[in-house]
Amino acid sequence: MSKMIFKLGKRAAATLAGTLLSLSVSAQEIPLDRVVAIVNDGIVLQSELNTRINLVRDQLQQRSTQMPQYDILRKQVLERLILDSLQLQLAEQRGIRVSDRQLAMALENIARQNNLTLDQFREAVIAEGQNFDTFREQIRRELMITQVQRSVVNSRIRVTEQDLRNYLESEEGKASSNAEYNLSNILLAVPTQATPAMIQDAQQKAAQLYEDLKAGEDFAQAAISYSNAPNALKGGELGWRKINELPVQLSNALKNQPVGTLTPPIRTPGGFHILKVNGKRGGDTVLIEQTKVRHILLKPTEIRNAEQSRLKIYELAERLRQGEDFAQLAREYSDDPGSGSEGGSLGWTQDGQMVPEFEQTMNATPVGELSEPFRTQFGWHILQVEGRRTQDVGEKVIENQARNSIRKRRFNEELENWLREIHSQAYIEIKE
Numbered sequence: 024m025s026k027m028i029f030k031l032g033k034r035a036a037a038t039l040a041g042t043l044l045s046l047s048v049s050a051q052e053i054p055l056d057r058v059v060a061i062v063n064d065g066i067v068l069q070s071e072l073n074t075r076i077n078l079v080r081d082q083l084q085q086r087s088t089q090m091p092q093y094d095i096l097r098k099q100v101l102e103r104l105i106l107d108s109l110q111l112q113l114a115e116q117r118g119i120r121v122s123d124r125q126l127a128m129a130l131e132n133i134a135r136q137n138n139l140t141l142d143q144f145r146e147a148v149i150a151e152g153q154n155f156d157t158f159r160e161q162i163r164r165e166l167m168i169t170q171v172q173r174s175v176v177n178s179r180i181r182v183t184e185q186d187l188r189n190y191l192e193s194e195e196g197k198a199s200s201n202a203e204y205n206l207s208n209i210l211l212a213v214p215t216q217a218t219p220a221m222i223q224d225a226q227q228k229a230a231q232l233y234e235d236l237k238a239g240e241d242f243a244q245a246a247i248s249y250s251n252a253p254n255a256l257k258g259g260e261l262g263w264r265k266i267n268e269l270p271v272q273l274s275n276a277l278k279n280q281p282v283g284t285l286t287p288p289i290r291t292p293g294g295f296h297i298l299k300v301n302g303k304r305g306g307d308t309v310l311i312e313q314t315k316v317r318h319i320l321l322k323p324t325e326i327r328n329a330e331q332s333r334l335k336i337y338e339l340a341e342r343l344r345q346g347e348d349f350a351q352l353a354r355e356y357s358d359d360p361g362s363g364s365e366g367g368s369l370g371w372t373q374d375g376q377m378v379p380e381f382e383q384t385m386n387a388t389p390v391g392e393l394s395e396p397f398r399t400q401f402g403w404h405i406l407q408v409e410g411r412r413t414q415d416v417g418e419k420v421i422e423n424q425a426r427n428s429i430r431k432r433r434f435n436e437e438l439e440n441w442l443r444e445i446h447s448q449a450y451i452e453i454k455e
Contacts, residue, residue: 059454061452062450063108065108065112072100075100075103076097079096080096083247083258088247088258089241099255109446111164111171113445114168114170126163129387132387177379182426182429182430190428191425203303204303205300205303207260207261208246208250208261208298209252209296209297211228212252212439229288229297230287233285237285246258253439266278270435271432273296273298285300286299311424312373313411314373314386314410315408315409317362317367318353319367320357321402321403322401332402337396340395340405350367367407374423374424381399384406388406388407389408392408393406
């Protein structure tokens with residue numbers, strides 16, 4: 024599960040790729056590791072590939088999913104490691120970091136979801152034969168990848184007032200809530216500049232795969248073997264999704280689909296999708312979760328640059344932890360004129376109101392606690408959660424949910440586009 028990315032020039036990386044690391048023991052050379060791929064200025068090692076393959080195998084066994092052929096599994100895992108490497112390099116370039124406190128909170132959340140304490144969760148990971156420190160660092164890397172995805176992809180998405188009106192006036196938008204579907208998917212991707220022959224070939228493969236699935240082929244194994252989607256190694260599992268958060272082509276195909284059914288291949292800009300409906304629930308949402316939050320914002324000015332703003336927010340965070348009054352510091356230092364005069368208070372908020380980075384930090388911070396300093400497009404923040412409550416759905420909430428649904432729908436499409444872009448623009452050399 025470990026990912027090691029060394030910062031090397033392409034020529035240096037290529038030279039290293041041809042060198043087999045070895046250790047002389049009793050006059051014998053024992054190979055330790057080798058480079059299997061060069062990814063821009065980083066490399067992917069054989070040991071890393073082996074570790075991830077073993078992890079995927081363990082996960083498939085736990086799900087009782089038939090194992091694909093080794094060369095197919097290896098190809099899928101290596102492709103995922105290459106994409107992870109590209110995203111981690113971008114995260115490093117953008118200065119994205121995951122603090123020990125953020126990592127600890129994430130691990131506690133994972134333990135809680137498994138009805139375990141953190142100590143019990145650590146013991147469970149070790150009992151499965153994994154090194155907990157390695158597991159911990161993999162979670163840190165996954166958090167970094169999530170952050171860089173949110174940062175880049177959300178910056179490419181714009182939701183206008185006209186978009187919102189069109190959505191609310193549509194058949195989907197007129198419903199204040201939607202049923203949720205538990206889905207799995209297979210994507211046979213089509214390149215952006217695909218020729219008609221390439222599109223026809225992908226369509227024929229999707230049609231044949233659909234017939235094979237109807238005849239009883241295991242969906243999870245087929246996803247691992249054939250799917251080009253980011254969730255392929257999870258057996259194609261998408262989890263619970265509201266129908267209005269999916270691309271229009273997919274949501275239209277899902278309407279009135281019973282649990283356990285498959286959709287015929289669905290054409291989207293990214294390729295051909297096959298969906299499996301694993302479950303369905305809800306349809307009448309009347310309550311929402313709200314968070315009462317306050318924050319301090321520091322943004323670059325003519326007299327304080329970005330780095331000075333970062334250092335200052337960390338100084339204020341330390342002063343808050345030493346017991347200084349949040350409201351007083353917000354009134355004195357915050358560059359948000361609206362909330363600053365109110366002691367940093369943003370009142371009661373819900374999903375869809377704040378930028379994604381702010382919401383992610385707010386939702387991960389327990390009531391009464393301070394967050395670590397974090398950055399959004401507006402500057403550097405530190406926030407404190409003052410309370411949480413469940414509130415009845417009203418007209419304002421429906422509008423915010425609609426805006427969030429539009430953004431989520433576009434996020435999934437834009438993420439696939441972005442991943443294809445960074446892959447096509449990267450220097451990638453596979454060492455067989």
